[in-house]
Amino acid sequence: MANGGHICCESCTYNRTPQGRCDIFGIETSAFILCRSFRKAGQSHTQARQQWPLLERLNPGVVYQVDNSTYSIHEPKAIYHVSAI
Secondary structure: OOOOOOOOHHHOOOOOOOOOEOOOOOOEOOOOEEEOOOOOOOOOHHHHHHHOOHHHHOOOOEEEEOOOOOOOOOOOEEEEEOOOO
16 A cells, blocks of 8 residues: 555545545545544444544544655644635
């Protein structure tokens, strides 16, 4: 896996559109982005948080860039902010 096998929106249950877009944010999915809503198919919100505690630290409505080229792999940085209209 290009991102070192870390969780990302490319392997998320919300990546269901044929065009490779997120059902929640409508952005193109990638092996290098992640949001708090991430979960594998068939997994509940709670199960995802138990398996990946990092998700609990992410803010709702924000998409994060996953950078595994540095030692800060567990500190993704925000690249998109989504706000309610």
